[in-house]
Amino acid sequence: MSAASDLKDVEPRIDVIHRLQQAIAAKDKDAFLAFFAPDVEYHYHVGTRPLMGREWVEKFITKYWANNTGATWVIDHYAEADGRLFTEGREQYVNADGQTVSHPYMGVIEFRDGLIAGWRDYFQMADPNAGK
Amino acid sequence: MSENMKVLEAWMAASKRGDHEAFLDMMADDLEYYWYMYAKPIRDKPTMRKFLRNYTAGFDQREWILKNTLENADMIMVEGVEKLFDRKREVLIDNLFMQVIEFKDGKISKVRDYYDAQRVQPPAAEAAA
Numbered sequence: 037m038s039a040a041s042d043l044k045d046v047e048p049r050i051d052v053i054h055r056l057q058q059a060i061a062a063k064d065k066d067a068f069l070a071f072f073a074p075d076v077e078y079h080y081h082v083g084t085r086p087l088m089g090r091e092w093v094e095k096f097i098t099k100y101w102a103n104n105t106g107a108t109w110v111i112d113h114y115a116e117a118d119g120r121l122f123t124e125g126r127e128q129y130v131n132a133d134g135q136t137v138s139h140p141y142m143g144v145i146e147f148r149d150g151l152i153a154g155w156r157d158y159f160q161m162a163d164p165n166a167g168k
Numbered sequence: 169m170s171e172n173m174k175v176l177e178a179w180m181a182a183s184k185r186g187d188h189e190a191f192l193d194m195m196a197d198d199l200e201y202y203w204y205m206y207a208k209p210i211r212d213k214p215t216m217r218k219f220l221r222n223y224t225a226g227f228d229q230r231e232w233i234l235k236n237t238l239e240n241a242d243m244i245m246v247e248g249v250e251k252l253f254d255r256k257r258e259v260l261i262d263n264l265f266m267q268v269i270e271f272k273d274g275k276i277s278k279v280r281d282y283y284d285a286q287r288v289q290p291p292a293a294e295a296a297a
Contacts, residue, residue: 083264083284
């Protein structure tokens, strides 16, 4: 059974994202991708060109998981309504240079037919604490 | 419209007309404002007043637009864009942002701003000094 097949319209979106986090923690790429609509528009960083479509997301996540180890995604606050979920949290990981990087962020996740159709994350790309 | 959203709209209106005292009156005395998530927050009104004065000297906030909002209890989360004229560099910036606003007893008590400061960092840092 795919991760997406048991999505239900009535399921709180935050619970869907908690299941997505489990797929990320397991680095289960198939389960991860099953959460996304084929035509998803994914702004992993607002201000940078977005990833258009699930295949592009797959290329991105393959490279991202190869270059970043020990990533922990923490959601501190959220609000949801009408197929949209706003989150506030932080992501911590060790990059390819062995540096621990922590990014506070906020994001918008938009759902359509139970799948993620839009995603926009807001944060500062260049970590001012890196190397300190 | 919720009471908190009414306060938020009044807060934005005070900002747009440059009424810093009205802006501050809508904030709690023990406010916490993260204007930049990698800096220490502002925790009192005199410092907030100074920040507003310096910010206005550095930027002309020509628009402050909320594109999407969601509420959860006494918290409003927003996605929006502000159009800032950087007086020093003489450029107009579209600053895409998200923001958390928390309320307590009808006042704005905590604010956290999320944006890529690479676009506005130099004058913003000066504005906070």
